[in-house]
Amino acid sequence: MNYGSKGTRRALTAITSKKIRRRTGISSGIFNLSILTICCIVILIASLALGVYRGIIDSSPDIGDLEFSPTGVATTILDSDGNVIQTLIKSGSNREIVEYDQIPKYLVNALVAIEDERFWEHKGIDSRGILRALFRAVTSGFKETEGASTITQQLLKNAVFDGGAESNLGNMLIRKLQEQHLAVQLESQMDKTIIMQHYLNTINLGNNTLGVQSAAQRYFDKDVSDLTLSECAVIAAITQNPYYWNPIKYPENNAKRRATILDYMEEQGKITAEQKKEALADDVYTRIAEVNAAIVETSNVYSYFTDTIIRIMIDDLQTKAGYSEADAYNLLYSGGLTIQTTLNSSMQAIIDEEINNPNHYINQDYYGSPGNLLLRYGIDSYQLSVTRADGKTEHFMEGHVKLWYLNEYGGTNEDFLFDSVEDAEQCVEEYKKALLKEGDKIIGENLNVLIQPQTSFVLMDHNTGHVLAISGGRGEKTHSLSLNRATDTLRQPGSTFKVLAGFAPALDISSATLATTDYDAPYAVNGKQINNYWPASWVWPDGYVGYSNIRQAIIYSMNVVSTKIFMDVVQPQLGYQYLLNFGFSSLVENRVSSDGKVFTDLTPTLCLGGLTDGVSNLELTAAYATIANKGIYTEPIFYTKVLDRNGKIIIDNTPKSHTVLKESTAFLLTDAMKESIGVSKLFNTGISSGSFVCEIPGMSVAGKTGTASDNNDSWFAGYTPYYTAGIWMGYDDNGALSSAAISRVIWQKIMARIHEGLSDPGFGEAPEGVTKALVCKKSGKLAIEGVCDQDPRTIASPNCTFVYEEYFAKGTAPTEYCDCHIALTFCNATGKELLATENCSEDHLTTKVYMVIRDKDKLPVKEGSTESTESNSPIFGDEFVRDPNILTADEKYTVPEDVLENECNCHELEEATEDMTGESDEESTEEE
Numbered sequence: 001m002n003y004g005s006k007g008t009r010r011a012l013t014a015i016t017s018k019k020i021r022r023r024t025g026i027s028s029g030i031f032n033l034s035i036l037t038i039c040c041i042v043i044l045i046a047s048l049a050l051g052v053y054r055g056i057i058d059s060s061p062d063i064g065d066l067e068f069s070p071t072g073v074a075t076t077i078l079d080s081d082g083n084v085i086q087t088l089i090k091s092g093s094n095r096e097i098v099e100y101d102q103i104p105k106y107l108v109n110a111l112v113a114i115e116d117e118r119f120w121e122h123k124g125i126d127s128r129g130i131l132r133a134l135f136r137a138v139t140s141g142f143k144e145t146e147g148a149s150t151i152t153q154q155l156l157k158n159a160v161f162d163g164g165a166e167s168n169l170g171n172m173l174i175r176k177l178q179e180q181h182l183a184v185q186l187e188s189q190m191d192k193t194i195i196m197q198h199y200l201n202t203i204n205l206g207n208n209t210l211g212v213q214s215a216a217q218r219y220f221d222k223d224v225s226d227l228t229l230s231e232c233a234v235i236a237a238i239t240q241n242p243y244y245w246n247p248i249k250y251p252e253n254n255a256k257r258r259a260t261i262l263d264y265m266e267e268q269g270k271i272t273a274e275q276k277k278e279a280l281a282d283d284v285y286t287r288i289a290e291v292n293a294a295i296v297e298t299s300n301v302y303s304y305f306t307d308t309i310i311r312i313m314i315d316d317l318q319t320k321a322g323y324s325e326a327d328a329y330n331l332l333y334s335g336g337l338t339i340q341t342t343l344n345s346s347m348q349a350i351i352d353e354e355i356n357n358p359n360h361y362i363n364q365d366y367y368g369s370p371g372n373l374l375l376r377y378g379i380d381s382y383q384l385s386v387t388r389a390d391g392k393t394e395h396f397m398e399g400h401v402k403l404w405y406l407n408e409y410g411g412t413n414e415d416f417l418f419d420s421v422e423d424a425e426q427c428v429e430e431y432k433k434a435l436l437k438e439g440d441k442i443i444g445e446n447l448n449v450l451i452q453p454q455t456s457f458v459l460m461d462h463n464t465g466h467v468l469a470i471s472g473g474r475g476e477k478t479h480s481l482s483l484n485r486a487t488d489t490l491r492q493p494g495s496t497f498k499v500l501a502g503f504a505p506a507l508d509i510s511s512a513t514l515a516t517t518d519y520d521a522p523y524a525v526n527g528k529q530i531n532n533y534w535p536a537s538w539v540w541p542d543g544y545v546g547y548s549n550i551r552q553a554i555i556y557s558m559n560v561v562s563t564k565i566f567m568d569v570v571q572p573q574l575g576y577q578y579l580l581n582f583g584f585s586s587l588v589e590n591r592v593s594s595d596g597k598v599f600t601d602l603t604p605t606l607c608l609g610g611l612t613d614g615v616s617n618l619e620l621t622a623a624y625a626t627i628a629n630k631g632i633y634t635e636p637i638f639y640t641k642v643l644d645r646n647g648k649i650i651i652d653n654t655p656k657s658h659t660v661l662k663e664s665t666a667f668l669l670t671d672a673m674k675e676s677i678g679v680s681k682l683f684n685t686g687i688s689s690g691s692f693v694c695e696i697p698g699m700s701v702a703g704k705t706g707t708a709s710d711n712n713d714s715w716f717a718g719y720t721p722y723y724t725a726g727i728w729m730g731y732d733d734n735g736a737l738s739s740a741a742i743s744r745v746i747w748q749k750i751m752a753r754i755h756e757g758l759s760d761p762g763f764g765e766a767p768e769g770v771t772k773a774l775v776c777k778k779s780g781k782l783a784i785e786g787v788c789d790q791d792p793r794t795i796a797s798p799n800c801t802f803v804y805e806e807y808f809a810k811g812t813a814p815t816e817y818c819d820c821h822i823a824l825t826f827c828n829a830t831g832k833e834l835l836a837t838e839n840c841s842e843d844h845l846t847t848k849v850y851m852v853i854r855d856k857d858k859l860p861v862k863e864g865s866t867e868s869t870e871s872n873s874p875i876f877g878d879e880f881v882r883d884p885n886i887l888t889a890d891e892k893y894t895v896p897e898d899v900l901e902n903e904c905n906c907h908e909l910e911e912a913t914e915d916m917t918g919e920s921d922e923e924s925t926e927e928e
Contacts, residue, residue: 073336073645077309079343080466086306088333089208098213098224100197106229106271107212108196110236113264114257116151119196123187125150125180152183155199204330205235206242219247221291229275230282233258233265243314243329248292249481251285286395286444290383293446302480304472305343308487308638313339316642320651336645342466342638344459347754351457354750355471361453361742374738376417377424378731380450384432389439401431408434417452417735424449451475453737455729456485456617457750462625462724465634465655467618490586490614491713491728494706495557499669500582500623501575502566502607503550507809508578508665510569512550514672515780515806515814518564519857520545521888525604530563533707538686539889545682546851546890547778547820551806554669555676555689557705559608566607575606581660582623583633588612609706620717621726624703627669628719631661663767664809670763671807673702673718684793684800685889693744694718696752699760707740714740716747721761725751769810777802778851778890779820787823790849792893822852824895827904834904851893 074089112119118128149157156179186195205215215235216224227235237257238245247254262276271279302310310332317328331337354360361374382398402416405427409415418424428447436442457471472484483489506512521544523530536543545558553561566575579587591599591612599612618636626633635655642651661669676691690705694716703718712734717726727750729743775781776788783789783803791802802821808814825847826833827840836845 073334075332075335075337075339077306077339077341079341079345080468081345082340083345085341085343085345086302086309088310097201097211098197100193102223102225103197103200103212104225104227104232107200107224107227107232107235109265109268109270110232110261111151111200111239113268113270114236114261115154115239116149117264117268119151120192122150123184125153125183149179150183151199152187152195153179155195155202156182156186203239204242205238206246207248208333219288219291221294228279228282229262229271230258230279230284233261233279234284234288236261241326241329243325247285247288251288255285283393283395286383286385290385290444290446293381293383293448300480301477303348304470304477304484304486305341305348305638307472307481307484308470309339309341310481312638313642316651316653320653321642337650338643338647339639340641340643342461342464342468342640344468347459348469350753351459351469351471351750354746354753355455355457355474360746360749374453374742376419376452377421377449378417378452378733379424379428379447380732381446381448382428383444383446384442385444386436387441387443389437393443396435401428404431404434412735416733417731421449448478450732453729453731453735454485455727455743455746456489457725457727457747458486458617458621459723459725459750459754460621460625460636461722462628462634462719465622465625465637465657466640467636467638468723470618485728486617488616490616491730492611492614492708493609493620494708494713494715495559495562495609496620496624496704496706496715496717497579497609498557498562498607499554499627499673499704501579502562502570503554503672504627504661504665504669505574505578506550506565506569507668508661509574511812512565512569513780513806513808513812513814514551514668515549515775515777515808516565516569517547517549517778517780517820518561518568519854519888520548520558520560521857521859522886523560523564525563525567528605530560530605530608532559533557534687540685540892542886542888544886544888545685545687546853546888548682549777549780551672551675552682552777554672554704555680555691556682556687557690562607563604567604570607572602572604572606576602578660579606579623581633581658582619582626583635584615584619584623586611586613586615586619609708614713617726617728620715621724624717624719624726625724626660627666628702628724629666630663631659631666632657633660662809664770667763667767667770668807668809670702673704674700674763677701677703677718683889684797690741691716691718691744693741694748694751696720696748696755699752699755699758700762701751702763705740705744711737711740714743716744718747718751720751720755721763722755722758723751766807771808771810771813772805773808773813774803775806775814776818776821777804779818781814781819782817784818784821787821787849788818790823790847791821791851792849819854820852820890821849822895823847823849824899827906829904830906832902833899834902835899836904840904850895851890853891853894 074087076084077086077088079085201211201213203212204210205212205218207215207218209215209218212235213224215238216222216227216231219234220227220231234247234254237254237260238247240257244250245254245257259280262271262279265271266273266276313332314325314328317323317331318325321328323331358375379398379401382396382401384396385393386396387393405416406412418427425447432442451474453474455471455474457469458467459469460467470484470486472482472486472488506516507514520532532543534543539545544560548556548558548561550561550565552558553565566572576587576589588599588601588611590602593599601611603610622633622636625636634657637653637655640653641649642653644650673691676689677695678689679692680689681687691703694701694703699720701718701720703716706715706717707713708730712730714729714737715727717724719725725747727743727747729746730737774783776783778788778791789801789803791800793800794802825836825840825845827836827844828834828846829840829844833846
């Protein structure tokens, strides 16, 4: 830098330069203008915000007009014809007003501790609570939030703002501002104790109760003034979310929140550590369960359909309309909704009548012939609370009774069933005699006996996805929101999965056809032998049929052929993916238990319905509805629209759909399953279709039976041109059924009544591209005239045909001829049947047809052999030792080895003699 006199003068000159001053003035003016503009914008925004705020506040309800009583409007549930089938409403009828001095201090302090710690200090709004909630939300990236509403605000929300049932964020913000404004006004005009009294008399506490008095009676069968500290904490725990914190439905959730409340009360000096310890040790939830079991509200027990609607709506109001779980619950029971359901009341009445007709529950043999009445009773639930002589309290349930009974009398699950209600009650009395000792006192007991076996039924319109009716169980329904076996219970689907997991993908994406055959013979895969369901005596000589095609495997439910085709053509991963596309949500891809055991449904027996958990009747019925709907899956729905109290649609429940199968595949499966409806025998064996009892006179029917291992589950899923229906039957404790045919008989009786008066349009013509060809049942290839139709079994029984006309999807019809039949010509000139040669006279020739077993299907028969069978899947490569004495029905008709060793040569000798003499034997005889 230049610090000389000249440099200083130059600097002073520059500072005083007009040009510089002009530049500085312009910059200063721009800056000042910018500041002024920003200030104007800020003032404008603030003015607009203030104006909006004032508008919101001015539109608030008048504090003088407020009424602190339930203002909720009943929700109406309609059937498909618009008839009211159920009304849902919060408990206004059983609400009882109590004064503040009747309410225990424990209950007031518990609610203050968990809901509004500074209730007695603030003026309606808790600024510290708001800042705390805001800080937590910001620091967690808005992943964690907590409420900041005071009890005064909650009172206004529940009593004035309909529980805060807003459908968007803007309306919620408006309500929050008005709520805060009114809270300040209310606290300036009303005593805190009166505010608390109103709050406690209007709060929703679950199970159709409003107010602490009705809640005390519902959960503890006592007045609110008699509640203990532990019981007060239970009720206070319900407030934030009456559904999730419900002490009856979710006692474990409520218990955690109760513990939190007691911790807060101790921290705030409202109780001592000893009082908290005593309250936590109280077995309060057993008492709640006992009181609940004793309250049988038979006058308003929801149907299984209504149960399902309630559960679905709680979820859909959140996922489809954006409400919180608590707000969804409030809206459903007090929002004045109108729910338009898919229920067909007349069809529901038919189902209920037939499901509960005791005359249907009669043992049926395989052909549906009646036997003994199948009517048993099981102990569904039992609760017993006993105070021992030493003062200790113990609790016992149905599991204890069952364990004692089986140890005492022996047997299995199905032996824990009784011929009458009285017998079940007698069992309990015997158990108590063995359990109780002198000085013991019963303080609570409840027994519920349920008829067995149980049944569920689902009826759908496969064209729309509408669930028209359901039955979740057999017998009188005594509780709302009880176990629904149609939607909630998972059971093993058995052979119904052969079509869905195996044959559907096999026909849909490979060259497999209904005529494709595989070899029914001894077979093992993945270390497990696959057996057919029929006894060996039904098929000569050892129970195996031999070559059978997919059509036959569907009709006669053939386990070995189904599994072989599944492993050779489909594979578990593809079958699993198809099942997902069919809508199943309970499949297990991979699960590791706590002990390290791995569970998966990606197994060879997937196609036989051997699952980790099982499936619900609803999802199985929807899957078969997909086939009935030409391969298009439509999500099953129970309602179509939900309207608010003003008639505005808040949910338009249009079902989702997607294509699972080609139309041609659905047609082929339907055609095969249609053939199973009717009396049909497999060749000349004792194997018959198990679906023939489902035939409806004058109506086309298609479907598939399913029976799980040991007869634990019996299914039939089938459809007509109009409807799809699925039925399940079994014991709740997984006992074995003595008859699997009963469910099919009931299915037929229900569907026959539902279809009365309807014409039969059939299942429609074959889709474009589907062709027909004359094929052999044994090879699946083009039939050879005079060979395949001359199988010895056809000759013996003309009804046992081996040539038939089959449908084929485009490009899959066979072009090769049968390689499973062979015709051999014999000469009987010598009186013996010898293989004919070209020298044999036609006058002595006969032709016989034999079976040919392909090399890949020839199992090792050497005793003690451990050679892997070629017919097993190469993925698993299991070793299977075949008993050398076991033959399939086809092997009986193969060419005997000695036949091939004996060829006619008598005519060759004749020719040789003629050549030597120059004359034939006949000529020389004439001359002689």
